[in-house]
């Protein structure tokens with residue numbers, strides 16, 4: 244009898260051990276545990292879809308916000324903290340929901356909200372050295388027979404091959420890099436190839452310039468957001484190069500008066516172009532001939548002789564990297580031009596292209 248009683252006690256203690264957490268499943272404590280689990284394992288979508296009717300809305304701020312698959316954005320709710328509001332207005336956590344510039348900032352989280360490691364660059368001195376104006380839109384180069392090819396929106400999976408091609412032709416170019424757009428992750432995340440590609444650009448003699456952190460339209464965001472778009476890309480590039488550029492190109496080439504004053508205060512040259520290759524419109528083997536024709540026509544003009552060119556392209560397009568650029572480099576050589584950086588074509592000494600961060604990491 245005593246033996247049976249002991250067996251019963253043993254059974255009761257074991258079942259109680261397993262029973263207690265199950266009983267708590269509907270309690271408040273488990274909600275916070277569940278949130279922690281979401282943070283550490285963001286792929287567990289099923290957890291997010293569990294019903295939450297059993298919890299009073301006031302118990303958790305997230306419940307007042309839209310959850311996975313629900314509508315978000317103007318006229319709807321904000322997404323729960325770690326969900327992103329897609330361009331179409333749905334909460335989710337895929338790259339399509341979160342990638343900038345289209346993810347809806349302020350209606351959930353976005354790649355744009357990511358922050359580079361290390362000290363902010365805000366306090367670094369920004370003397371306006373050199374002959375090139377600051378805070379004014381520059382559309383043309385200065386030196387005759389220079390051709391400044393610029394590539395926006397990268398680095399990207401094609402950029403390595405583009406650098407090989409430029410090496411082959413001993414050509415120099417300028418890269419207007421973005422920090423975290425198109426779902427590529429942060430450029431200063433060294434588990435990805437972007438940081439080492441940017442270092443390679445630098446050591447190969449190309450120029451690195453800013454195309455902002457997440458490619459937002461600088462005329463459509465608040466002043467604070469505009470500053471963050473510039474400053475966060477600076478910190479990421481500082482983490483890669485030890486400094487950040489003095490040259491920038493605003494996304495969509497949009498920078499109104501207020502934007503120009505801000506970038507002037509931050510010590511930037513604003514670079515536009517006088518030759519649009521229109522590569523982004525012609526990214527197919529059939530259409531890319533149109534971009535070649537544009538370049539050929541520009542370089543074939545009889546006058547004025549040696550007119551310098553500041554050309555725009557994008558290293559995120561396959562046809563640009565694997566077709567158009569080699570054509571441009573050949574035509575540039577044939578026409579007696581030199582493929583150079585923007586800084587060189589503007590006769591700005593290399594020392595003026597960057598601001599170095601000499602602070603110790605612990606300062």
Ligand SMILES: [Zn+2]
Nearest residue numbers: 395396494495
């Ligand atoms: Zn762009």
